[in-house]
Amino acid sequence: MQFADFWYIVALSEQLQPNKVLARSLLGEWLAIFRDENGKAVALRDRCLHRNSRLSTGKVCQGALQCPYHGWLYDRNGKVIAVPAEGDDFQPSLQRQAKRYPTKEQDGYIYVRLADNPREDFAPFSMPYYGQPGWETVRVINRFANNVTNCAENFIDIPHTAFVHPGVFRTSRQQKLEMTVERENGAVLVEYRHETSNLGWYSRFLNRQGTEIKHCDRFYMPNITSVEYQMGANRHLFITSQSIPESDNSTLVYTDVTYNYGIWNKLARPLVCWTAQHIISQDIDILSTQGEVIGKYGTHFANTPADTIHVFVESIRDAIARGEDPQLLPNKSVKVTFWV
Ligand code: FES
Ligand SMILES: [Fe+2]
Numbered sequence: 021m022q023f024a025d026f027w028y029i030v031a032l033s034e035q036l037q038p039n040k041v042l043a044r045s046l047l048g049e050w051l052a053i054f055r056d057e058n059g060k061a062v063a064l065r066d067r068c069l070h071r072n073s074r075l076s077t078g079k080v081c082q083g084a085l086q087c088p089y090h091g092w093l094y095d096r097n098g099k100v101i102a103v104p105a106e107g108d109d110f111q112p113s114l115q116r117q118a119k120r121y122p123t124k125e126q127d128g129y130i131y132v133r134l135a136d137n138p139r140e141d142f143a144p145f146s147m148p149y150y151g152q153p154g155w156e157t158v159r160v161i162n163r164f165a166n167n168v169t170n171c172a173e174n175f176i177d178i179p180h181t182a183f184v185h186p187g188v189f190r191t192s193r194q195q196k197l198e199m200t201v202e203r204e205n206g207a208v209l210v211e212y213r214h215e216t217s218n219l220g221w222y223s224r225f226l227n228r229q230g231t232e233i234k235h236c237d238r239f240y241m242p243n244i245t246s247v248e249y250q251m252g253a254n255r256h257l258f259i260t261s262q263s264i265p266e267s268d269n270s271t272l273v274y275t276d277v278t279y280n281y282g283i284w285n286k287l288a289r290p291l292v293c294w295t296a297q298h299i300i301s302q303d304i305d306i307l308s309t310q311g312e313v314i315g316k317y318g319t320h321f322a323n324t325p326a327d328t329i330h331v332f333v334e335s336i337r338d339a340i341a342r343g344e345d346p347q348l349l350p351n352k353s354v355k356v357t358f359w360v
Contacts, residue, residue, distance in 0.1 A: 021345045023047055025138035026242050027124060027131040027145075028264050029274050032159070036061060036130055041085060043076035045266040049134060051121070052076035056096035057083030063132045064098045065119035075118070094118055127151070128159075129262075129274065140345075145244050148258045149278050156285045158277045158293045162300050163270065166311035168243050168263040169337050171271045173330045174303055175245040175261050176210065176237040182360050184302050188295065194359050202353045203332040206241035206346045210329055239333050241347075242340055256280050259296075269311055275300065326358035 030044045030053055041054040043066060050066035052075040064085065066076045073089035080086070084101060085094045093102035098118035103110050124131045127147040149155040164171050174180065178197070198213040212235040234250035247259040257279040264272040277296050281288050323331055332352070339346040 021139065021340055022135065022343060023242055023265065023340055024134035025140065026142055027133045028243070029129045029262050030063065030132045030264070031061075031130045032161075032274075033125055033128045033130055039080045041076050041078060041080055043074065044132075045270070046132060047134060047265050048267055050074070050076075051132060052078075052085060053123075053130065053132070054080045054085050055083065060096070061123040061125060061130045062096045063121040063123050064094060065121075067118070068092060069100065069116055069118055070103075096120075145240060145260075145262065147260055147276050147278070148246070148248075149280070150276065154282075154285075155278055155280050156289060156292075158289060158296060160275050160277075160293070160296055160300065162273050162275070162297075162304060163266075164263075164273060164304055164311075165269060165308040166271060166314075167269060168265045168271050169334060170307060170310060170314075171263045171273055172239055172243060172245050172261075172337075173333055174307055175259075175263075176208075176239060176247060176329055176333075178212070178360055179326050179358065180306070184306050185299050188298060196357060196359055199356050199358070200353060201328045201332060201356060202351070203335065203349065204351045206336055206349075208239040208329055208332040208336070210237040212236070237329070239329070239336070241336050254280065254282060269315065273300075324358075325354075325356045328354050328356050 024047060028046055030046060030051065031042055036042060036053060036055055038055050038059065041052055044051045044053055051063050052066040053061060053063050056062050064075060066074050068075055068087040068089060070087065070090055070092050073087050075085055075087055075094065078086045078088040081093070083096065086092070087094070091104040092100055095101045098120035099112065100116035101112060121132050121134055122136070124144055126144050127150045129144070131144045150157055197215060200211045202209045215233045215235050236248045238246040238248070240246070243263045243265070245261045249257040257277070260276045260278065262274045264274065266272055275296065277292050279285070279288070279292065321327070335349060336346040339349060
């Protein structure tokens with residue numbers, strides 16, 4: 021198994037308008053993405069075969085992509101279908117075919133996979149309750165100057181919230197929390213207990229009775245985190261993040277905040293959007309600092325029991341990096357007590 025075997029978001033569906041071409045980086049590969057005549061997304065290596073200009077700076081004509089330098093024209097398969105300098109003498113040839121990658125469109129996202137023939141065919145992650153009646157989704161995109169592992173760890177890390185997001189998210193009160201952390205089948209599942217009213221003003225609005233909040237965090241290989249809050253019987257919130265590796269120290273994160281707040285659904289939208297972006301901006305800053313230090317001194321972490329989640333996430337990502345299948349790692353379940 022390798023990271024290239026998985027599907028990664030490269031754009032929102034709405035970002036890829038007909039006759040538009042987008043430039044993207046994925047696992048160090050450069051991509052030019054556009055729609056063919058039928059509206060299907062096409063991903064080509066962002067490099068013209070002729071004199072190596074960038075196809076993503078060209079233009080789309082009737083579902084084909086034209087290089088901006090000498091006008092070579094590429095079809096949906098990456099095949100060169102016209103060379104202006106050859107005029108009517110042009111003969112298509114098998115050698116003239118740009119590298120093309122498979123695409124999929126799902127839940128309002130466009131996905132690309134770099135591996136042509138992965139040993140296991142994973143489907144793109146299904147975003148919980150996206151587009152379903154009664155549910156609302158706020159979607160934000162942010163770039164982090166750090167790698168996928170550290171981004172994913174941050175998104176399901178409780179102890180930092182009191183320090184990086186004081187007030188808005190959580191205030192430090194040295195409250196004892198319990199969690200069960202499980203590693204199973206390439207995923208990490210975390211269940212928290214005794215979490216009641218320490219979630220800032222946000223929860224006072226949504227959880228006026230102060231009932232116990234059901235809180236589960238999850239990591240799914242190779243790059244997805246999910247934070248789930250259930251407050252009372254019918255208030256539900258999912259924060260699902262897909263961390264897309266652009267390069268070793270640049271990660272583009274697509275975050276869906278999906279919730280059912282009943283009659284508050286539409287009204288809550290601007291508030292949810294502002295809060296999500298506010299919290300994420302604070303994480304961008306702290307992760308950029310961490311990325312800088314790792315760039316200088318390398319990664320050397322010291323763990324406490326509260327870091328068990330991260331140790332499991334790292335074991336899964338390290339296995340993929342070694343070419344192994346993390347689904348074969350032994351199942352583990354650990355009970356942890358920690359303070360926030
Ligand atoms: S470099 Fe693309 S057509 Fe010449
Ligand atoms: Fe955070």
